[in-house]
Amino acid sequence: MIRRTILEWETLRYGxxxxxxxxxxxDRIAAVAAASPLAGRGGGGVLDHGRKALRARGVVGVIAAGGCALEILPKIDIPNEDGSQATGSIRRRLVHMLAVALDxxxxAGQVTALDWQRETLLEILIRLFSEKLVNAVRQGIxxxxxxxxxxxxxxxGRLNVTRQFTTxxxxxxxxxCxxxxxxxxxxxxxxxxxxxxRLSRIARTTDNQRRLRELTFAYADIADLPVQALRWDDVVLDRTNGRWRELLNLARLLLGERFQTTSAGGSDGFSLLFEMNMLFEEYIARMLKRALGDTDLRVVSQGGRLYCLEADDLRQVFQTRPDILIKRGDAVVQVVDTKWKRITARIDDPKRGVSQADVYQMMAYGRLYECERLTLLYPHHDQAGCDEGLIGDYGVNSCQDRLELFSIDVARGDDIKARLRSMCQSGLKEVQ
Known part of the structure; x- marks a missing residue:
C-alpha cells in the first residue's frame, strides 16, 4: 500500500x-478529498489537485482510496526533532488536542504504548477506540x-384496550400487550x-483487526444499522453507563459527517478530516475553562450572539459569535478570537500577517460587547521572530479599547493551562 505523510499547506509532487x-x-486521493463535506463548493477545500503536485490546505487527517493513503498533519514546530521522530510528536500533539476537544x-500507559512514529493518525484513533471498547465490554454491555x-x-404487562377492542x-x-x-x-x-x-473494513494493523474481530463477536446480537439510520438522540447516559461517554464521543468522531465513505473509480475510499481552525478554537476554549476554573471568571465558547445591525422594521441582522468570551458575572472582560495561521516576523511584515478583516471584526466585538480588551490568539512557531506570549499590543483610536496579539505554543502541552492563565492575567488581577 502506498502511504505518504505531509504537513498542511505542503506540496507532494507526482513521481x-x-x-x-x-x-x-x-488522482484517486484527490477524488475522495473532493467528495468530503470540507471540500467546499468547488471541491478544492481539502487538496489542490494540480498538474504536477497535490497541495494540502488547512485541513488535517487521513484520506485513503484504492491501495493508497495520504496523511495530512498540522504544521507544528517540534524543537530538536526531525524526520519520523518529529512526525510522531506531531501526531501525539494532534491526538492530545482531539482528546481535549472530545473529553x-x-x-499514560496508552500514550507510551502507541507507536507514534509508524502508525498513522487513523490507526492510532482506531486503536484508542477498540482498546477502550474492549475494556468497557468486559465490564458488561x-x-x-x-x-x-x-x-x-x-x-x-398492560393491556392495550384500544387495539384489543378494535383490531x-x-x-x-x-x-x-x-x-x-x-x-x-x-x-x-x-x-x-x-x-x-466501519472500522473493521479500514483497519490495517494486525492488533486493530484482531480487537475489532473480537468486538464483532461480542456485538453479534445487536441490530446492524447503516450510519444514516442511527438514532443518536435516543442515547441515554446516566450514572449507570456514564463511562460510555468517551466511547460515544469517539464513535461520533469516526462516524460523523466528517468521516464518510465514498466511491471513486470503482474502489472504496474514505476520509477522516478536521478543520484546524475549529479544532484549535475548541481546544483553547476547553483549556481556558480549566485554567480559570478556580476564579470568578467563566469562559463562554461561541456565545454572545449579538446582532450588528437593525433594519427599519426592527428586525436584527448580522449575528456575531465570538470564538471565546471571558466573563465576570454578566460583563465581558475579554474577547478572544483564535486563528490557526502563522504570524510573520516583524522584520518581514509590520502587521505580523494579521488580516485587516480580523481587525475590523475585533473592533465590532469591542463595540457590541462593551469590552475594552480584545485578543487575537495564534499558534506559536519558530519563525515568528519572538518568544511565545504577547507579541503585539495596540491602542484603538478614539476609545479605551486595546487589541492584543498573543501566541501559544501547542507543541508544549505540559503547562499550557498556566500559559493561558497568564494570557488572561490582567483580567485576573482584580480577583486575586
Whole structure:
C-alpha cells in the first residue's frame, strides 16, 4: 500500500520516489478529498489537485482510496526533532488536542504504548477506540428496559384496550400487550456496532483487526444499522453507563459527517478530516475553562450572539459569535478570537500577517460587547521572530479599547493551562 505523510499547506509532487506520490494514486486521493463535506463548493477545500503536485490546505487527517493513503498533519514546530521522530510528536500533539476537544481520557500507559512514529493518525484513533471498547465490554454491555407492543396468547404487562377492542375484537384468543423488556439492542450499542463494522473494513494493523474481530463477536446480537439510520438522540447516559461517554464521543468522531465513505473509480475510499481552525478554537476554549476554573471568571465558547445591525422594521441582522468570551458575572472582560495561521516576523511584515478583516471584526466585538480588551490568539512557531506570549499590543483610536496579539505554543502541552492563565492575567488581577 502506498502511504505518504505531509504537513498542511505542503506540496507532494507526482513521481515514484519516497517523497513523491504516483499520479494515479494522487488522482484517486484527490477524488475522495473532493467528495468530503470540507471540500467546499468547488471541491478544492481539502487538496489542490494540480498538474504536477497535490497541495494540502488547512485541513488535517487521513484520506485513503484504492491501495493508497495520504496523511495530512498540522504544521507544528517540534524543537530538536526531525524526520519520523518529529512526525510522531506531531501526531501525539494532534491526538492530545482531539482528546481535549472530545473529553477523552488517555492514560499514560496508552500514550507510551502507541507507536507514534509508524502508525498513522487513523490507526492510532482506531486503536484508542477498540482498546477502550474492549475494556468497557468486559465490564458488561449496557442494557435498558424498552417498551414493546405485541399480540400474545397471555397477558404480559398492560393491556392495550384500544387495539384489543378494535383490531383484535374478532380474535379474542390474542391479547394486545404493552410491556417493558430488558434488552441490549439499544441506540448506544447500535452506534458502537456501526463503528466496529466501519472500522473493521479500514483497519490495517494486525492488533486493530484482531480487537475489532473480537468486538464483532461480542456485538453479534445487536441490530446492524447503516450510519444514516442511527438514532443518536435516543442515547441515554446516566450514572449507570456514564463511562460510555468517551466511547460515544469517539464513535461520533469516526462516524460523523466528517468521516464518510465514498466511491471513486470503482474502489472504496474514505476520509477522516478536521478543520484546524475549529479544532484549535475548541481546544483553547476547553483549556481556558480549566485554567480559570478556580476564579470568578467563566469562559463562554461561541456565545454572545449579538446582532450588528437593525433594519427599519426592527428586525436584527448580522449575528456575531465570538470564538471565546471571558466573563465576570454578566460583563465581558475579554474577547478572544483564535486563528490557526502563522504570524510573520516583524522584520518581514509590520502587521505580523494579521488580516485587516480580523481587525475590523475585533473592533465590532469591542463595540457590541462593551469590552475594552480584545485578543487575537495564534499558534506559536519558530519563525515568528519572538518568544511565545504577547507579541503585539495596540491602542484603538478614539476609545479605551486595546487589541492584543498573543501566541501559544501547542507543541508544549505540559503547562499550557498556566500559559493561558497568564494570557488572561490582567483580567485576573482584580480577583486575586
Amino acid at each position: 515514484d520516489a519516497a517523497d513523491e506520490i504516483p499520479a494515479h494514486a494522487a 477523552l481520557k488517555i492514560d 449496557p442494557r435498558r428496559y424498552v417498551e414493546h407492543a405485541d399480540d400474545l396468547p397471555a397477558l404480559r 383484535l375484537a374478532v380474535d379474542p384468543s390474542r391479547l394486545a 404493552r410491556y417493558d423488556a430488558l434488552t441490549s439492542d439499544i441506540a448506544l450499542n447500535r452506534i458502537m456496532k456501526a463503528a466496529i463494522t
